[in-house]
Amino acid sequence: MSETYTGPTRPEDIDEPVELESTRLEREADAILLEGEARTFGPRPIHEAVREDAEAARVWGRTRADRLRRAVEDEPMKATLYALGLGVVIGMLAAR
Numbered sequence: 001m002s003e004t005y006t007g008p009t010r011p012e013d014i015d016e017p018v019e020l021e022s023t024r025l026e027r028e029a030d031a032i033l034l035e036g037e038a039r040t041f042g043p044r045p046i047h048e049a050v051r052e053d054a055e056a057a058r059v060w061g062r063t064r065a066d067r068l069r070r071a072v073e074d075e076p077m078k079a080t081l082y083a084l085g086l087g088v089v090i091g092m093l094a095a096r
Contacts, residue, residue, distance in 0.1 A: 072079040
């Protein structure tokens with residue numbers, strides 16, 4: 001087997017790295033850990049804990065809603081078929 005020499009690599013020949021799901025998840029996990037370290041340790045009032053948890057739930061819900069909205073906008077036919085299928089299954093279960 002012979003190896004073909006293609007010459008020096010130019011900057012425009014180098015592709016940008018592909019954003020992998022695992023890379024994105026690692027970054028999110030690091031951000032969560034850093035956020036957790038920023039919190040003070042020890043006992044805290046229950047109303048503060050509830051308020052923080054409610055804010056975290058709000059952020060989580062908004063993030064998921066935005067992701068769902070983008071998915072529906074990107075592939076409306078697929079989303080419609082999923083909704084139709086889910087409606088049929090729920091209808092069949094309710095008819096029992």
